[in-house]
Amino acid sequence: MKNKFTNAAERTTINVKPGLTRTTLSFVDSLMICRFHEDEGTIVELHTHEAVQNGYVLKGRIRFFLEDGTEFIAESGCAYVFESMEPHGSVALEETVLIESFFPMRPEYRDGN
Helix, strand or coil: CCCCCCCHHHEEEEEECCCCEEEEEEEHHHHHHEEEEECCCCEEEEEEECCCCEEEEEECCEEEEEEECCCCEEEECEEEEECCCCCCEEEECCEEEEEEEEECCHHHCCCCC
16 A cells, blocks of 8 residues: 555445445555445355454444354444454345454455555
């Protein structure tokens, strides 16, 4: 990344899958922050990754679920965290916008930004 300070409007938005986009906002090797937009009904299947994931719901409502069956609903103003390699997934209960940080950064999310 060339700049430590970025404008979301100038960043590349990636269509991850139908109903889900990601905009990588800024990153260094040890940390990354992204904005995700999910349409109502979008499902993110149970998955894991090396990075710790910490997030904040800017808009909407989303149901997160864990491998053990634990579920929780997060809405605007709620924050959450998933440990490294902790299986998690989600269903957007309405149009939802999330800000998520990853430690360390996820190289597959650099997208040439």
